[in-house]
Amino acid sequence: MSAQPLSSNDNDAPITPITPKEGAPASTRKLPPPEKPSDVRRRSHVILSFWLIVLILGLPIWWKTTTIYRADLPLQEMLEWADGKACRPVFPLRISIQATSLQDQEAQNLLRLTQHALDDLNDFAGHHLRLQLGDEKLDSADNGSALIIRLTPGEGTTATLDPYEPILDITYPPNTIPSPTASSSPLATYIASQLRTTFAEEQATISYLLSTNSMPSEHRPLGLSPETTESLAKRTTRSLKYAPTYHLTFSLFTSGPLPSSWNIEGAIDEYMKPVLEVLSPIHNFTIDTQVQLYASPGVQNQILNKEDLSSFINAAEWPLSPSIGGAPTINFIVFIGNQTIANPSQDSPTSQSWLIPQWGTVYLLSLPDDTTHVAAATLKQPLLTFTSHLLSLTGTPESGSLPLRLSTLARIRSADLLLRASSTLGSLARLAMALPSISIPSSVADGVTKTMSHLRLACDNLGGTEGLAHARIAEAEAERAFFEKSMVGQLYFPDEHKIAVYLPLLGPVAVPLVMGLINEIKAWRKRRRERAEKGAEKKEQ
Amino acid sequence: MRQLFSFVLLSLVSLSSFFVSASAAAADYHEQLVLRPLPLSALLASFNFRSNTSLSEFEAHNFRFFPRSLGQILQHAGTQELHLRFSLGRWDSESWGARPWDGAREGGTGVELWAWLQAATDEEADHKWLTLTNALSGLFCASLNFIDGTRTTRPVMSFQPEGDHLNTTAVDTHLLYGVLPHEVVCTENLTPFLKLLPCKGKAGIATLLDGHKLFDASWQSMAIDVRPICPAGGECVLQIELTIDMVLDIDRSKRPRDNPIPRPPPGHELPCNTSKPYHSHDTCFPTDHQANQDWTLSQIFGRTMKGTCPLTDPTVPPVCLQVPNSRSVYHSDGVLEKKNLDRVSRCFEIKPDVNFEIVLPTPDDESAVLVKPETPLLYAERSFTGHGQERGGVQTILRNPSPDTEVEFIYMESLPWFMRVYLHTMSARLQGQSAKDDALIKEVYYRPAVDRARGTQLEVRMRVPPASTVFLTYDFEKSILRYTEYPPDANRGFDVAAAVITILSPAAYNLRTTSLLCSLPTPDFSMPYNVIIFTSTAIALAFGGMFNILVRRFVAADEGPEVGLAVLKKRIKERVGALVEKIKKDKGQKIPYEARNKSGKANDSGVETEVIKE
Incomplete structure (x- = not known):
């Protein structure tokens, strides 16, 4: 301070010495010499530059190094998907009518009337049946129609579903063809009601799926009876989550040392392969088999009650580990033993097998004690049971002909996947909003973008195979984004922890800085006031 | 002894290969237990289980004797040959001699794993290795997933494949070796091991395996070896061999399980070496080695053996005992004893459904109690x-x-x-x-x-x-x-x-x-906080000093504001006085809250003015 050369040629008015305030004790102390204005200015600069460094350099660096990366998520859109506002699932089903014996005009008329009848019957907008006149040469695969109605003149009005093709054969007496002016016709009503019966299960399943998800009420179909809902709920919980590939494990368990081999390969080829091939457009299957001896069941009773069935599988000892490839495993177990299942209704024959929801099937096979090898023919009944249970485990509908059931399965699965992916998106959005300290890496944002684009595509192509493929991708991406490891893997820092780290440094540093600033502001205000007073005095003079 | 072991091994190999070539379905599985008393009242029990499956069946995922859980892992990780070891304890070669199986079926303490993987590149091999270790970790309830890059090596000279790798080149086969010395092997590793056996622990020699006895052993090693074997002219088979070797302390095993605490025997029961010159009624030099060589199977393993596994090859005797032929051994009914030509071993053929038990009484001839252990090579x-x-x-x-x-x-x-x-x-x-x-x-x-x-x-x-x-x-x-x-x-x-x-x-x-x-230099683990606090204090001190020097004004001592205890006292007195006065005022007349507050504030600022700027 004394190093400062005395600036005598300072033209500023010398600062008046600090006058003691009123009420202060009359001081006998000397007053410090007046401070030079350059010193005052320099002090202000020092304080100002410290604060500038803190604000311009320190704060941004602190912010940059401690901030958690959160990629931008389209939260609003994600919630819209979850609420069902973004997509209104509509399954337009085209149905061709082949009526070669009818005139074109008559056929058009019948079609119009049937469509009217259908529209009157239908109460659910999401599931729409649209009729069209089909060319005989085209079959269902070519023109994309879900069902072909083949009208042939006959004795009475009958309807039969073709068991191998998606064709509904309807015969009609020739006199029931509606006249061009008729506004209603018994034949049209009959066709409409037949169609409705055929698709009743699919409609019920899809409306059940929609109702269990958070769809807005205007899209929600009404009129599902409690019994239907219950049976649908049962069936949905029974079926496995959709996966492109399922792993089938066939196990032979026996409580003793025999039999120790079985011709399972031959039996599968003969009794199960045909169905697996039919299912191949929707699912792939991998198969393995094993023989396990000395496997005692979890229940030792001779007659198995309903309660025993759930504990029959000895999970602790039986090596039924799921496959490690990522595909869900369906277990089919043949247990060699003469146990029987107690049937609540005594009149029906005792059953041999039971289905474990989302897991597989157990079949009790009783064999003579000295059997060492189980032949393929012996395995026929078990494998046929497994096949039918496989269909219900994959969620295939129960009624209708097989091709219709499979095409329905594809539609139900795409709706299911679509809803699942949407609800995953919603959960992710809610999670991101609920936890502000969770990091959101860019891969999650990518996943969300991909999910939404595929969801959009799936929504536009619902009912077709393309829709299923897109829904599958969307669901996989959504799951991947939701279960991103780096989101949950971050360390948890409690607030006490942060205080313990920050306070020892920031406390002692901040106190002089803040006090310096406060004093400086006070001194500056005082100087201003004094200057103003002096100015007033000068004016008075 | 080693020759004997290799003889047994050779005969087994030749037998199995014979059966493989003769009829693929007849004998794809066999098991054998070899018991060998060792000096210092120890007993070596070697369990060996071996099963074959043809490669075509394996690739078609049809598992019969080969465990499905392990087969899936091997297929998923592209493993051609696998060796897994769980070991505990130390083989005392000074007194026990050469190791069983010539040391080929044992590992170091902890878990050891080496495998030949099929992969085009090193990265792919690493990836498959990761899959393999993680899957095995789940299967065997061991921390094998901690075998990461730091614990994995690629041995160049040490390990040689045991199987026949026909249609693979050396380029795409990678040998990786990982070891976890810290892993403690225990019962949770034995249970999945037993599940891999076709007869589980329910029949045959595996009924003797009990976690309490196995992990009480002085030394034990569990081994799993999977290798492809291609006999000349025959179909290739994949062989899985499960081996458990353990050295049991006969003294300790004979303790009743409900009273396992060792207690000193009373003086008259102490086995003393009477040949010592100082032996008397109150001085005892304990006898070594030859003592306690009488035992029964159920004493040692806590249970008898329950029949034989019906799948096993009937030509291989399930239990063999290596004691000199002159020693008498009693066994239960339904068992056929066959002394081998080498004069130091005998085998027992057991009918199925017979509870097998052998009794070794206290030997009469002290010189022919044990087969002398063979000196190891190194x-x-x-x-x-x-x-x-x-x-x-x-x-x-x-x-x-x-x-x-x-x-x-x-x-x-x-x-x-x-x-x-x-x-x-x-x-x-x-x-x-x-x-x-x-x-x-x-x-x-x-x-x-x-x-x-x-x-x-x-x-x-x-x-x-x-x-x-x-x-x-x-x-x-x-x-x-x-x-x-x-x-x-x-x-x-x-x-x-x-x-x-x-x-x-x-x-x-x-x-x-x-x-x-x-032991590595280990810090005090409160160190980071100490460091934070020390450095922060130092920085704060330096900063505070520098900052004050820069912004404060220095004046002579008598020119500055008054400081000291007297000033502080006076100030506190003033404040207390003001407060008391205010309370009196409040009591005397009801002042609205705001006004009171204002007056308080005014008072405050009045005092504040005395805090003179430094």
Whole structure:
């Protein structure tokens, strides 16, 4: 301070010495010499530059190094998907009518009337049946129609579903063809009601799926009876989550040392392969088999009650580990033993097998004690049971002909996947909003973008195979984004922890800085006031 | 003894190969238990289970004798040959002699895994290795998933494939070796092991396996070996061999399970060596070795053996006992005893559904109680040298007991990265000589460690002349780990895996040293907070001083504001007085709240003015 050369040629008015305030004790102390204005200015600069460094350099660096990366998520859109506002699932089903014996005009008329009848019957907008006149040469695969109605003149009005093709054969007496002016016709009503019966299960399943998800009420179909809902709920919980590939494990368990081999390969080829091939457009299957001896069941009773069935599988000892490839495993177990299942209704024959929801099937096979090898023919009944249970485990509908059931399965699965992916998106959005300290890496944002684009595509192509493929991708991406490891893997820092780290440094540093600033502001205000007073005095003079 | 073992092994191999070529379905499984009493009242029990499956069945995922759970893992990870070891304890070769199976079915303490994987590139092999270790970890309830890059090496000289790899080239087959010395093997590893057997633990020799006895053993090793075998002219088979070797302490095993605490026997029951000159009624020199050689199977294993596994090859006797033929052994009914021609072993053929029990009474002839243990080809001992927390050394003492044969072997170490080996200090010298002898080391393969990425791999091909002892030594530096790299029990030390010694000549033989415990410099774990607080205080002091010098005005002592105790007292008095006055005022007349507040404020500012700016 004394190093400062005395600036005598300072033209500023010398600062008046600090006058003691009123009420202060009359001081006998000397007053410090007046401070030079350059010193005052320099002090202000020092304080100002410290604060500038803190604000311009320190704060941004602190912010940059401690901030958690959160990629931008389209939260609003994600919630819209979850609420069902973004997509209104509509399954337009085209149905061709082949009526070669009818005139074109008559056929058009019948079609119009049937469509009217259908529209009157239908109460659910999401599931729409649209009729069209089909060319005989085209079959269902070519023109994309879900069902072909083949009208042939006959004795009475009958309807039969073709068991191998998606064709509904309807015969009609020739006199029931509606006249061009008729506004209603018994034949049209009959066709409409037949169609409705055929698709009743699919409609019920899809409306059940929609109702269990958070769809807005205007899209929600009404009129599902409690019994239907219950049976649908049962069936949905029974079926496995959709996966492109399922792993089938066939196990032979026996409580003793025999039999120790079985011709399972031959039996599968003969009794199960045909169905697996039919299912191949929707699912792939991998198969393995094993023989396990000395496997005692979890229940030792001779007659198995309903309660025993759930504990029959000895999970602790039986090596039924799921496959490690990522595909869900369906277990089919043949247990060699003469146990029987107690049937609540005594009149029906005792059953041999039971289905474990989302897991597989157990079949009790009783064999003579000295059997060492189980032949393929012996395995026929078990494998046929497994096949039918496989269909219900994959969620295939129960009624209708097989091709219709499979095409329905594809539609139900795409709706299911679509809803699942949407609800995953919603959960992710809610999670991101609920936890502000969770990091959101860019891969999650990518996943969300991909999910939404595929969801959009799936929504536009619902009912077709393309829709299923897109829904599958969307669901996989959504799951991947939701279960991103780096989101949950971050360390948890409690607030006490942060205080313990920050306070020892920031406390002692901040106190002089803040006090310096406060004093400086006070001194500056005082100087201003004094200057103003002096100015007033000068004016008075 | 080793010849005997190899004889048994050979006969088994020839038998099995015969059956494979004769009829694929007849005998794809067999099991055998070999019991061999050892000196110092120990008993070696070797369980061996072997099953075959044809490669075509394996690839079609049809599992019969081969466990499905393991088969899936092998297929998923592209594994061609797999060796997994769970070991505990130390084989006392000084008194027990050569190791069972010539040391081929044992590992170092903890878990050891090596496998030949089929992969086009090293990265792919690493990826498959990761899959394999993680899957095996789940299957065997072991921490195998901790075998990461730092614990994995690719041995160059030490391991050779046991199976026949026909249609694969050396380029796309990768050998990876991982070891977890810290893993404690226990019952949870035995249960999945038993599940892999076709007869589980329900019939045959596996009924004797009990976790209480197995893990009470002085030494035990569980091994799983999977290898493809291609007999000449026959179809290739995949063979899985499960082996459990354990050395039981007969004394300890005979203790009742409900009263396992050892108590000193009363004086008159002590087995004393009466040949000592000082033996008297109050002085006892305990007898060694020959004592306690009477036992029964149910005493040793806690239960009798329940029949035979019906799947097993009937031509292989399920139980063999290696005691001199002159010794009498009693057995239960329905058992056929067959003494072998070598005069030191006998086998028992057991009917199915017969509870098998053997009784070895106290021998009459003291000289023919045991088969004399065979001298191993090499003795090896490894220990740490040096002191302090910064540097250390490793010394391995290798002793060749043979009077006339030189032993050549490969010594392999896979050391953790935090032991930084100084390779230039590695030297081998003969006992009795101070200078190092370069002729002892023939070849060295060394792959240095990379911090936090991979460990040191050291393979040394060396020889030990007949009847001599070689000291192999090297020094290393201990590195300081990062705060988060220390395990919770850091002061216990860090396990260093056993060294693997593969003897090339005169015969194939394997042995492993014990694992070591390396203590690293371990910090006080409240250190980070201490550091934060110390540095923060220093910075705050420096900053505060500098800042004050820059912004304060310095005046003479009598020019500044008054400071001291008197000033403080006066100020406090003033404040208290003002407060008391205010309260009196409040009581006297009801002043609205705001006004009171204002007056308070005014009062406050009045006092504030006395705090003179410095």
